[in-house]
Every structure is written in C-alpha cells, then in structure tokens.
Amino acid sequence: MVTNNAITMLNNVKPFKTTWKVEVKVLHSWTQHSNYSGGDSLEFILADKMGFKLHCTCKRLFFARVRKFKIGEWRFLENFTLHPATKKYRATSHRFKMSIMSKINLDFAALNLLGDNYLKWALDTEFILRSKDLVNESQKTIMHNEKD
Structure with a gap:
C-alpha cells in the first residue's frame, strides 16, 4: 500500500531521500546477467505521465517485489533509492538511476483505468x-x- 499522498514527477526526484512517490508506467524490461557476487538484475525503463523516463534496476534478492510489474501497466512506487547514472551505458537521459529496495511499495495507479x-x-x-x-x-x- 502506498502511504504518501504527494506524487512527484520523475524529473524532480533527487537522491537525498527515499520516500518519493511516483506514478510510472513500465515501458521496457530485461534481465542483466552478471558473473559478480551481486548476481543477475532485472532492469526497467519507467516513464511518468509527462513522458520523463528513468532507468530502474532490481537485484535478484528483490525480484519477488517487482514480479507484479507488467509492461504497459501504471504503478505507484514509493521507497526507492536513486544513484547517479554515471557509467558509459545509460538507458535514459535522466541524471539518476533508480534502485529497488526491500521496503518498496507498489500499488496500481488510477491511470490504468484512464488509459x-x-x-x-x-x-x-x-x-x-x-x-x-x-x-x-x-x-x-x-x-x-x-x-x-
């Protein structure tokens, strides 16, 4: 259940807090395989209603938290972390990359009903x-x- 009432657009989220609430649609997802100790990760491209896009990553440990994510569905997300997107490969032009935490809240968004x-x-x-x-x-x- 999402607890915060204020919805923030993706272009306004910053890494100084983890209690942002965003309303996003999953545009694309893929699995990133890794030989390192962190293991595989599930990657997403998320977009808000203004069209701003953000790259999101979820380590294998938290796959159960995001199994509800379906491409094309709108969701409210709350309790996630942001890190600078600094590597050579960037999936979006956003300055930050979202990471799924153990206490993330996912909920259906009203936009699923509106189209x-x-x-x-x-x-x-x-x-x-x-x-x-x-x-x-x-x-x-x-x-x-x-x-x-």
Whole structure:
C-alpha cells in the first residue's frame, strides 16, 4: 500500500531521500546477467505521465517485489533509492538511476483505468511537428490576408 499522498514527477526526484512517490508506467524490461557476487538484475525503463523516463534496476534478492510489474501497466512506487547514472551505458537521459529496495511499495495507479493517451501525446514527436506546421501555415495565411 502506498502511504504518501504527494506524487512527484520523475524529473524532480533527487537522491537525498527515499520516500518519493511516483506514478510510472513500465515501458521496457530485461534481465542483466552478471558473473559478480551481486548476481543477475532485472532492469526497467519507467516513464511518468509527462513522458520523463528513468532507468530502474532490481537485484535478484528483490525480484519477488517487482514480479507484479507488467509492461504497459501504471504503478505507484514509493521507497526507492536513486544513484547517479554515471557509467558509459545509460538507458535514459535522466541524471539518476533508480534502485529497488526491500521496503518498496507498489500499488496500481488510477491511470490504468484512464488509459494513456496523454503519455502517447507527450512522446509523439510527429504530433508536435504537425502542430508546429499548422501554426506556421496559419501565420502565413493571416499575414497574406492582412496584405490584401
């Protein structure tokens, strides 16, 4: 059960606390194999309703905590840690990488009921470019009509 009421966007989370509450959708997931003592990890790309993306990792020890994560579902997440994303390979442009802790709270988000049309809009660059072209055409028409 999620306990905090304030929802924070992914671009505003910082590593100085672990009690952030975010509402995210799982865009992609994969298993990262490792020969080191930490073992395998489960990796996720998460996005919020504004389209900001964040890389999330979960060590094998906590796989049971995230087994409910399904691609395309919206979830509330609370009690996680953030670390600087400093390695050569970065899955997203976000400055930080999320790590799943033992006490993470996962809960279904209301956005599962609403659908995700606004996320599609936030990530749809074609829509943005078409809108810009329409504005330019409208301005040209107005300027042409003012000359007449």
